[in-house]
Amino acid sequence: xxxxxxxxxxxxxxxxxxxxxxxxxxxxxxxxxxxxxxxxxxxxxxxxxxxxxxxxxxxxxxxxxxxxxxxxxxxxxxxxxxxxxxxxxxxxxxxxxxxxxxxxxxxxxxxxxxxxxxxxxxxxxxxxxxxxxxxxxxxxxxxxxxxxxxxxxxxxxxxxxxxxxxxxxxxxxxxxxx
Amino acid sequence: xxxxxxxxxxxxxxxxxxxxxxxxxxxxxxxxxxxxxxxxxxxxxxxxxxxxxxxxxxxxxxxxxxxxxxxxxxxxxxxxxxxxxxxxxxxxxxxxxxxxxxxxxxxxxxxxxxxxxxxxxxxxxxxxxxxxxxxxxxxxxxxxxxxxxxxxxxxxxxxxxxxxxxxxxxxxxxxxx
Numbered sequence: 001x002x003x004x005x006x007x008x009x010x011x012x013x014x015x016x017x018x019x020x021x022x023x024x025x026x027x028x029x030x031x032x033x034x035x036x037x038x039x040x041x042x043x044x045x046x047x048x049x050x051x052x053x054x055x056x057x058x059x060x061x062x063x064x065x066x067x068x069x070x071x072x073x074x075x076x077x078x079x080x081x082x083x084x085x086x087x088x089x090x091x092x093x094x095x096x097x098x099x100x101x102x103x104x105x106x107x108x109x110x111x112x113x114x115x116x117x118x119x120x121x122x123x124x125x126x127x128x129x130x131x132x133x134x135x136x137x138x139x140x141x142x143x144x145x146x147x148x149x150x151x152x153x154x155x156x157x158x159x160x161x162x163x164x165x166x167x168x169x170x171x172x173x174x175x176x177x178x
Numbered sequence: 179x180x181x182x183x184x185x186x187x188x189x190x191x192x193x194x195x196x197x198x199x200x201x202x203x204x205x206x207x208x209x210x211x212x213x214x215x216x217x218x219x220x221x222x223x224x225x226x227x228x229x230x231x232x233x234x235x236x237x238x239x240x241x242x243x244x245x246x247x248x249x250x251x252x253x254x255x256x257x258x259x260x261x262x263x264x265x266x267x268x269x270x271x272x273x274x275x276x277x278x279x280x281x282x283x284x285x286x287x288x289x290x291x292x293x294x295x296x297x298x299x300x301x302x303x304x305x306x307x308x309x310x311x312x313x314x315x316x317x318x319x320x321x322x323x324x325x326x327x328x329x330x331x332x333x334x335x336x337x338x339x340x341x342x343x344x345x346x347x348x349x350x351x352x353x354x355x
Binding site for chain 1 (some may be wrong): 198207335
C-alpha cells in the first residue's frame with residue numbers, strides 16, 4: 001500500500017473537492033477564521049497585572065476552550081496554578097520555564113500540560129516571553145501561601161477581554177467567539 | 179488533605195452559587211440540551227434495512243456526534259475505521275466486534291480509540307441498541323476493503339435532516355449544540 005510522500009498537488013489553484021455535505025457546512029458551521037496578532041485591530045493587549053498582558057484570540061464556550069497570547073514583558077512570575085484541562089502552548093519570543101521542570105522553552109518550542117499538573121511559570125529573559133496558548137478547562141490559581149484564590153476558565157477569559165474593551169470603548173470582535 | 183466523600187449538600191433546593199460571570203454566561207453561553215425518548219423529539223432514521231439511528235447531538239465545533247444505534251435483528255455493520263475517540267454504552271440486546279473478545283450488553287461501557295478499525299456484529303435475536311458518543315472521522319469500507327465514504331458530524335446531520343425533510347418534520351434545535 002503506497003502512502004503520500006509529498007503534497008499530491010502543488011498547483012496554486014483552488015481544486016473543487018468533492019464533499020457531499022457542503023450545504024450543511026455552509027449553513028451550520030461557525031466557519032474557520034483568521035485573527036491577526038501583529039496589530040491590535042483584531043484583539044488588544046489586555047493588562048494582566050503590571051508586567052503582563054493577554055491578547056485574546058478565541059473562545060469556545062461549548063468546550064471551555066480559550067486561546068490567547070500571554071506576554072510577560074520582563075523577568076517575572078505567574079504564580080502556582082493547577083490545571084483541570086489540557087494546555088498546548090508555543091513559545092513565540094523570549095524564554096520561559098516552570099520551577100517544577102528542568103527545561104527552558106525557547107521560540108518555536110511546544111509546551112504540553114495535562115490535567116492535574118500544578119506549576120509556577122517563570123521567565124528570566126530580559127525581554128520576558130510571549131506564549132501562544134490553546135487551552136481547555138479550568139485553571140486554579142493560588143497565592144504564595146497556597147490559599148486558593150480563583151478558578152479561571154473560558155468565562156474569566158471572555159470577561160477579561162470584554163471588560164477591557166468596554167472600559168476603552170473598543171467594540172467586541174465577533175471573530176473571537178467560535 | 180481532606181477530600182469530599184459524599185455530596186456536601188443534600189438540601190432539596192436550588193442553592194445560590196456565587197458566579198461572577200453570570201451575565202456573561204447568560205449572554206454568550208450555550209444552554210445544555212434535553213432530548214426526550216419520544217420519536218417526536220428525535221425519530222429513528224433508517225440506516226439500511228436492518229438498522230436505524232436516533233440522533234441526539236451534533237457539535238460542529240468539535241466534530242462530535244451522539245446517537246443511539248439500533249440493529250433490529252442479527253446483523254453486521256461492516257468494517258470501519260475511527261480517526262477520533264468513541265464512547266458507547268450498551269442499552270438493549272448485545273453486540274460485539276469480530277476483532278475483540280468481549281460482548282457489550284446493557285449497562286456495559288466501551289471506548290474505541292483513533293486508529294482502530296473493527297466490524298460490529300450482533301448475534302442477539304433482538305439485535306442491539308447502544309448509545310454512541312463519537313468524535314471525528316469514521317471511515318467505511320466495503321467487503322473488499324475499498325474505502326467507500328468518510329462519515330463525520332456532517333454526514334450524521336445530513337442523515338437526520340434529510341429524513342426530517344422527507345417526512346415534513348422540523349429539525350429539533352435541541353440536537354444542535
